[in-house]
Amino acid sequence: MSKGEDSRKEIVASALAMASEVGLEGVTIGALAERTGRSKSGLFAHFGSKEELQIAILDEAVDRFVSLVVSPALKEKRGLPRVRALFERWLAWARADFMPGGCIFMAATVELDDRPGPTRDRLVSSEKDWLGVLSGAAKIAVDEGHFRPDLDxxxxxxxxxAIAHGYHTLARLFRDRASEKRARAAFDRLLRDATISTETRPSARPSAKHH
Amino acid sequence: MSKGEDSRKEIVASALAMASEVGLEGVTIGALAERTGRSKSGLFAHFGSKEELQIAILDEAVDRFVSLVVSPALKEKRGLPRVRALFERWLAWARADFMPGGCIFMAATVELDDRPGPTRDRLVSSEKDWLGVLSGAAKIAVDEGHFRPDLDxxxxxxxxxAIAHGYHTLARLFRDRASEKRARAAFDRLLRDATISTETRPSARPSAKHH
DNA sequence: CTGACAATAGAACGATCGTTCGAAAAATCA
DNA sequence: TGATTTTTCGAACGATCGTTCTATTGTCAG
Known part of the structure; x- marks a missing residue:
């Protein structure tokens, strides 16, 4: 790896940590330069614009998310175990030490939801992907017979x-561990509901087709 | 009302709208002055510091939240109707036209969770209050016999x-109406679980309760 | 109408913002 | 090694930041 790639990597890693604390916009070129022991212009040259830096931060976060959450979970057995792994690893992700200010995606979502542009587009597509992964994992659990066939x-x-976002928000706001228990309890309830077949519920009839 | 109070009110209202779009920190004195047709220093004099302006924004939001969500819901019948009203009015709050950038509390939570100070303290206490209102409303529903007695x-x-935050986040990120349906479905499932008593869950049994 | 006081404006402050430019230093290749 | 490209730096740019003054305007009671 060339010297340039090396320092770019190092800068982005530092920028990711910073962004989790002060937001993407809060990552200032000057502050980031000082933090990484470089000159403003020297650092700036790696990106060309602040927007490119922000996109680099998001890309780095996606890479890490895939390798820390998605990929390991995909190595779990199909169905319920994989769904559990996705949830547990997501919770762990939100307290990763390289994001001392919490999940960068949740921070970026609030920050960017009103600012059209490439940065927002990147975030939207990655969040869409993530929801697709979650939905797909549920679908597999249905196919494996772990979840009821008519599950949406x-x-x-x-x-x-929603559970993960609720956990993250309250954990960071109140600075306590209680919301982790709450999140797990909510997740258990969600699983219970996905597992039990509909005919055990009052107003449901044994359905054959889903969707 | 004196002239000063009048313009302060007007400024804060404008600042609230602005904060919902660009965050509390994004509300700059200069931009807000231009937006309200005033001079920077004239506007600044109403608050004395940016921090005080931010607190004024939060206070204004709390006032509106109470009068638009909490108070009307408290006029509903105790128990389930009141819980429903709190939820529905909360959803409506998140799309209020005076907050074009979405719920100010959710934005402020992400922004302030790493920045200790009076502004954060104000937010934490109001969120704690709100969770207390929700929990209290559930407790009343238990007392009224609408929810199962062993409900947490x-x-x-x-x-x-969590449901409300998930709704808000996805609605704003994807800019669609789908998450509102999802939120309502999740809420229904939550109510169903709070209503049915625990002993009916493992095995199927036609319950007498419905809404 | 006048005097007191509240409200607003204008100009300026040091600091920092993102960005540009040309030169120095370091890394890479012949 | 020498030549060349890549990486880094220092200085400066105009703009805007929050804030502080002083001066001017507007309001309102006596």
């Missing part, structure tokens, strides 16, 4: 997403 | 909180 997998993904 | 009301509040 997109709905399952939404609720999983 | 704090857990209920957490899950309601």
């Amino acid at each position: 997998c997109d709905q399952f993904a939404f609720e999983l997403y | 009301c704090d857990q209920f509040a957490f899950e309601l909180y």
Whole structure:
């Protein structure tokens, strides 16, 4: 690896940590330069614009997310074990030490939801992918017979997403461990509901088809 | 009302709208002055510091939240109707036209969770209050016999909180109406679980309760 | 109408923002 | 090694940041 790639990697890693604390916009060229012991212009030359730096941060985060959350979970057995792994690793991701300010995606979502542009586009597509992974994992669990056949997998993904966001928000705001227990309890309830077949519920009839 | 109070109100209202789009830190004195047709220093004099302006924004948001969400819901019948009203009004709040950038509390939470100070303290206490209202409403529903007696009301509040945050996040990120349906479905599932007593869950049994 | 006081404006402050440019230093290749 | 390219730096740019002054305007009671 060339020298340039090396220092770019190092800069982006530092920028990722910084962005998790102060947001993508809060990662200032000057502050990042000082943090990494470089000159403003020397650092700036690696990216060409602040927007490119922000995209580099998001790309780095996606890479790490895939290698720390998605890939390991895909090595778990298909179905319920994989769904569990995705959830557990997601929780762990949100407290990763290289993001001392919390999940960068959740921070970026709030920051970018009103600012059209390539940075936002990158975030939207990666979040869409992630929801697809969650929904797909649920679908596999259905196929494996772990979940009920009429489960709405997109709905399952939404609720999983909501639980993780609720956990993250409250854990960071109140600085306690309680919300982790709450999140796990909510996840258990979600699993219970996905597992139990519909005919055991009052108003449901044994359905053959889903979708 | 004096002239000063009048313009302060007007400034804060404009600042609230702006903060929902660009965050509390993004509300710059200069931009806000131009937006409200005033001089920087004239506007600044109303607050004395940017931090005070941010607190004023949060206070204004709390006032509106109470009068648009909490108070009306408290006029609903105790128990389930009130819980429903809190949820529905919360969803509506998140799309209020005076916050074109979405819920200010959710934006502020991400922005302030790493920045200790009076602004963060204000936010934390108001979020704690809100979770207390939700939990309390669930408790009343238990007392009224609408929810099962062994319901964990704090857990209920957490899950309601998570659903609303998931809705808000995805609605703003993907700019579609789908997440509203998802949120309502998740809420229904939450209610179903809070309603059915625990002993009916493992095995199927036609319950008497429905809404 | 006048005097007191509140509200707003204008100009300027040092600091920092993202960005540009040309030169020095370091790394790479012949 | 010498030549060349890549990487880094220092200085400066105009713009904007929050904030502080002083001066001017507007409001309102006596």
